[in-house]
């Protein structure tokens with residue numbers, strides 16, 4: 001069948017052009033990685049073919065020996081990387097090679113700084129992939145044909161990386177993809193068998209497919225890489241660099257990982273897992289539906305990417321492979337959902353990841369701090385979701401607290417307990433929507449005065465964490481903004497007497513305030529919490545905290561209006577003055593201001609802000625005219 005020659009010119013997405021420029025400049029010092037990227041893509045394409053061929057063997061077209069070929073041509077000054085993997089259809093070429101389909105591209109580009117070293121890291125993290133070809137090539141051609149479609153569906157893509165590419169239909173008898181790099185003027189160093197072999201061994205030794213090169217002056221091919229599954233080898237034989245390079249390939253990351261675990265499990269279930277914790281969070285970490293962490297293999301055969309059944313959502317940052325000896329080769333995603341074997345593998349893997357994290361936390365504080373900064377908020381989801389491992393996860397949590405008094409979350413619950421005051425029975429915390437709001441919360445005043453540590457919780461997820469984590473090591477977690485504050489043994493007799501006296505003295509005032517604010521609150525009472533502020537709001541012990549209420553409302557939930565409790569500070573001059581205020585109008589104004597202040601200082605919004613400003617100005621005028 002004759003194919004109509006049909007060549008068209010298309011434009012790159014604007015972002016691609018920008019990215020290409022940046023990449024060439026910032027990665028030039030590490031340019032040999034182009035080969036790693038092309039081999040990585042070829043290997044992915046082979047994996048995809050194997051997966052699709054599980055349900056349609058015809059896709060192999062009689063050729064199931066998958067390989068990657070690297071060749072060079074000194075005269076033409078080209079390097080070619082070929083695979084007989086799945087190939088691409090026309091639409092796939094346009095979608096994958098002419099555009100950057102990744103989410104967050106724009107955001108990514110906006111985050112670049114112009115500082116070369118920093119940007120190189122960011123670009124690496126974003127994924128350089130196919131475009132890294134242009135670091136060494138001024139023209140790149142790609143010929144591809146999707147497995148299962150006839151030779152006439154071949155396509156040739158070509159570009160000089162300047163903003164446009166051409167696409168034409170060609171005959172391509174062999175399925176898969178060839179990428180041909182026309183090297184830039186000064187890149188002849190790559191036209192050398194020794195150099196290419198060295199690069200392949202350095203970066204791609206772990207690729208499970210054979211990567212072959214033709215021997216010089218002979219017609220034979222030689223396999224350059226080890227071509228065996230890294231995870232199947234004994235741990236003692238694997239070098240750190242090999243672990244790192246393998247990670248970069250499976251995780252599509254540019255940087256080495258933070259840590260890994262490699263285990264062979266025997267017994268009822270036989271499987272191997274090689275799992276990694278990355279150094280940095282990916283752009284889409286917050287998309288809980290994306291679990292592209294774990295690749296599933298069965299007896300060394302790649303089965304699928306993104307096997308979300310293998311890791312719970314709160315460990316979605318874990319990358320790596322799990323290779324089972326027991327599962328059937330034809331296992332499908334649907335089967336995974338109901339497989340007891342998978343449940344057991346998952347439970348075992350979660351346990352190992354928690355072991356690893358505990359180990360880092362115990363021995364490598366700085367490393368754990370890096371981990372926590374990147375993934376702590378995700379791990380906190382585990383405290384909400386994973387009941388079975390709740391206690392272990394609780395031990396791994398880190399918080400800010402009034403002891404360290406800074407935004408770095410590095411206080412564990414054990415640290416906290418170690419510093420508890422004699423007679424202190426509870427773990428105290430405050431929740432707010434920012435570090436500043438938590439740290440400056442009026443509810444902390446008495447705790448600061450008495451030197452009792454309070455955990456400062458200001459991540460969105462924290463409200464849910466404390467709902468599930470109600471006690472740790474036999475000690476209840478208690479919000480400092482909820483219920484009647486009872487410091488128990490931490491209060492001395494004299495203080496108690498003073499409080500009782502104040503309560504009696506201010507009884508009338510409490511009544512009057514309640515009469516004015518009426519429906520806006522549940523109760524008015526004399527505080528035990530405040531030392532400097534005149535008033536604060538607290539929630540009843542079993543009511544929702546004001547912070548949680550705001551979070552839920554912001555997410556669109558309808559809630560019945562809950563009423564706070566107003567606590568007033570009998571030793572504050574404003575409150576003392578209020579007690580003796582005879583002018584009814586002024587008493588009412590003061591009272592409203594007191595309440596509104598309390599709302600503001602815990603991060604709430606006023607129902608009637610203009611009314612507040614008006615009253616405040618009235619009082620300021622009185623002052624000014626004195």
Ligand SMILES: Nc1ncnc2c1ncn2[C@@H]1O[C@H](COP(=O)(O)OP(=O)(O)OP(=O)(O)O)[C@@H](O)[C@H]1O
Nearest residue numbers: 041042045087088096097127128129130131177252
């Ligand atoms: N040899 C190939 N065979 C089939 N498809 C390929 C091949 N090379 C690239 N592709 C397609 O082009 C896409 C883009 O490749 P690219 O290397 O830029 O990104 P990636 O591999 O998805 O991620 P990474 O940034 O980690 O490399 C791939 O996802 C794949 O769909």
Ligand SMILES: [Mg+2]
Nearest residue numbers: 040041129130
């Ligand atoms: Mg790639």
